[in-house]
Structure formats: C-alpha cells, structure tokens
Amino acid sequence: MIGHLLPVLLTAAAALGAEPAQASLCPQAERFRPLTVTTLCLINDVRARHGLRALRPDSRLERAARRHSRDMVARRYFAHTSPSGLTPRVRIRASGWMRGRPAWTIGETLAWRSGAATPGRIVRMWLASPGHRRVLLDGRYRAAGIGIADGTPYRGARGGATYTADFGS
Secondary structure, three states: OOEEEEEEEEEEOOOOOOOOOOOOOOHHHHHHHHHHHHHHHHHHHHHHHOOOOOOEEOHHHHHHHHHHHHHHHHHOOOOOOOOOOOOHHHHHHHOOOOOOOOOEEEEEEEEEEOEOOOHHHHHHHHHHOHHHHHHHOOOOOOEEEEEEEEOOOOOOOOEOEEEEEEEEO
C-alpha cells in the first residue's frame, strides 16, 4: 500500500464574491456518491465521539473537492495548490460557497492510496495524522464536501483513489 496525506486550514474575515456554480452532477460523481456519503458518515461518527456536531453535506464544497481530486490525478501532482496556482480558497470561492459570508474558515484534507482506497482506510489515515485529525475535529466546521477520483497522482501506483475533503464554517 502506498498512501499520502496533506492537510490545510485557512481563515478569513472578508466577504468574497463568486459566480454561482452549476448544480448538476456528472455521472462520475454519481458513481462515487456511496463512497462520499460513507466518508462523511465516518467523519461524523468520529466527531460525535468527541462531542462535536455532525457536518452537513454541502454540494458546493463537494464540487470543489471533486474537481481538485480529478485535477490532481489528471495532472499528476499532490498538493493543496495546483501547478497553475489555484489554492483551496480560490477553488472553494469559485464554487460559490463563500458568497455572502462576512467571515469564514475553511480546511482541506487530501489523501491518496493505491489498491483498496476505501473510505474507512482513508479516514483512518487522516485520524492517524495529527494535522488531519485537527482539521476533522475542528468544532468550527459546519459543512463538508468529499471529492473522490479514480487513480492516484503518481505514475506507477496501481489502482486506488484520490480523496479531497473540503470543510467550511
């Protein structure tokens, strides 16, 4: 098994406008729906054990996360910032999630795993990493979107999947 993780947390206190994104789901997103639901459920189970409220699914955060996972696989990189300079803040803003919010906090966790990249394995990887654990158990977050793409960001890794989880206050 090969797998890697990367967390990030950003906070701002300024309203940032963005054009609303289209709300349609593509067939590939529907294929991953059971996995994204399971991943969020597992995260919420851990949050409940720590006395935190459940995160509600947010389609805009999910869209931003899904697009980032696909981009990492397609362009063969593993980072919060894309080779063209798109940061989590820029990607989430483009989804329309920040529109009308005078203050916000966002977080992001990334993971990829070759082989069986099940939601349970990914969430366990995140929880075993102090940085990821902090993001998953941050009480400020109220919403999340999980994005999963087939494959990994690295050539030579067989099978697997790449996960992005975007969180917002």
